[in-house]
Amino acid sequence: DVKVTQSSRYLVKRTGEKVFLECVQDMDHENMFWYRQDPGLGLRLIYFSYDVKMKEKGDIPEGYSVSREKKERFSLILESASTNQTSMYLCASSPGGFETNYGYTFGSGTRLTVV
Amino acid sequence: AQSVTQLGSHVSVSEGALVLLRCNYSSSVPPYLFWYVQYPNQGLQLLLKYTTGATLVKGINGFEAEFKKSETSFHLTKPSAHMSDAAEYFCAVHQGGKLIFGQGTELSVKP
Numbered sequence: 001d002v003k004v005t006q007s008s009r010y011l012v013k014r015t016g017e018k019v020f021l022e023c024v025q026d027m028d029h030e031n032m033f034w035y036r037q038d039p040g041l042g043l044r045l046i047y048f049s050y051d052v053k054m055k056e057k058g059d060i061p062e063g064y065s066v067s068r069e070k071k072e073r074f075s076l077i078l079e080s081a082s083t084n085q086t087s088m089y090l091c092a093s094s095p096g097g098f099e100t101n102y103g104y105t106f107g108s109g110t111r112l113t114v115v
Numbered sequence: 116a117q118s119v120t121q122l123g124s125h126v127s128v129s130e131g132a133l134v135l136l137r138c139n140y141s142s143s144v145p146p147y148l149f150w151y152v153q154y155p156n157q158g159l160q161l162l163l164k165y166t167t168g169a170t171l172v173k174g175i176n177g178f179e180a181e182f183k184k185s186e187t188s189f190h191l192t193k194p195s196a197h198m199s200d201a202a203e204y205f206c207a208v209h210q211g212g213k214l215i216f217g218q219g220t221e222l223s224v225k226p
Contacts, residue, residue, distance in 0.1 A: 004158075031212065040124060042205060043159075043216040050212065058213070090158055092214075103149055104214060106158035 003027075006091050006107040013114050019078040021110050023091030030096030032074035033104065034058075034066065037088040049074055050096065081114045088112075117142045117210045121217035129225045134178075134193040136220050138206030141187065147209035148189045150180055153219075154202045162204075165189065176200070196224045 007022040025032065031050055035043040035058075045058030047066040055066050063085060067075045074093075078085055088111050092104040122137040140146055147166050151159040163174025170182040176199075180191045189206060201224045206217040 009156075033213070035216075040218060042121075042218040045213060045215075048213060092159075103161045103164050104159075106151075106160070108158045109156075 004091055004093050004105050004107040006089075006110050008110050009108065011110060011112045013078075013081050013112065015082060015114055017078075017081045017114075019081045019112065019114075021076040021078075021089055021091075021112070023074045023076070023107055024072050025074075025093040025105070026072065027093060027095075027105065028071070029093035029105075030071070031094045032068065033092045033094075034064075034074065034076045035090045035092065036060070037090055037109070043090065046076065078112075081112075083114050086112060086114045117146065117208050117215055119206050119208050119215055119217035121204075121206050121220050123220055124218060125221045125223070127223040127225060128196045130198055131195050134191070134196045134200065134222065136191040136204050136206075136222065138180075138189045138191065138217060139187055140189065140206075140208045142208060148180075148182060149207040149209070149214065150174065150178070150189075150191050151205045151207060151216075152176075152202050153205065159205065162191070196222075198224050198226065200224055 004025045033048040034046045049068045065077045090109045091107040094104045118141045120139045149164045150162040163172045165172045165182045173179045178193045203221045207214040
């Protein structure tokens, strides 16, 4: 069964900490995405990547960075965590090219609490 | 830029009743449209998608959706709700390799 795996289901971090959220996919997908999900706001795109070492800003990149050193792994980094970054973070992947129109595969999410 | 609007952040139906979740999109070109479902404490799972061809699309768990270009709509329906359908549902449109999501609709099913 194909999978997108997020390393942590729940995280609690302190304000100012550097936080790493890890995502690994085993489908050889070119595209990977990070979203955050907040009640009433749906899913908002933070960053995405179409290939190794490539990254593009989404709609809300402020306060975040990403790293994609290998095709299967896409990391989201909170440089200095703040309480307004408390949220559910969802990673997703999709094939490249035309096949990307066939939807994403999502991980189970990481619920991050910043205190 | 494309956008997606889901009418109603919360919908409540009785078990056995019709489920109707509304989604409208803005697009100047033929869109690719999706419905995802999220059960509590889980990620999103693809319910169904419209890319080309038949405008009535059937998905998993008895759900279906109809693409209506004239109304720019892609409403999700199920003839008879089941308790296990209680979840949050997201409509999404594909734009430039990215999915743009609606705000989500939480479906409650009463016994």
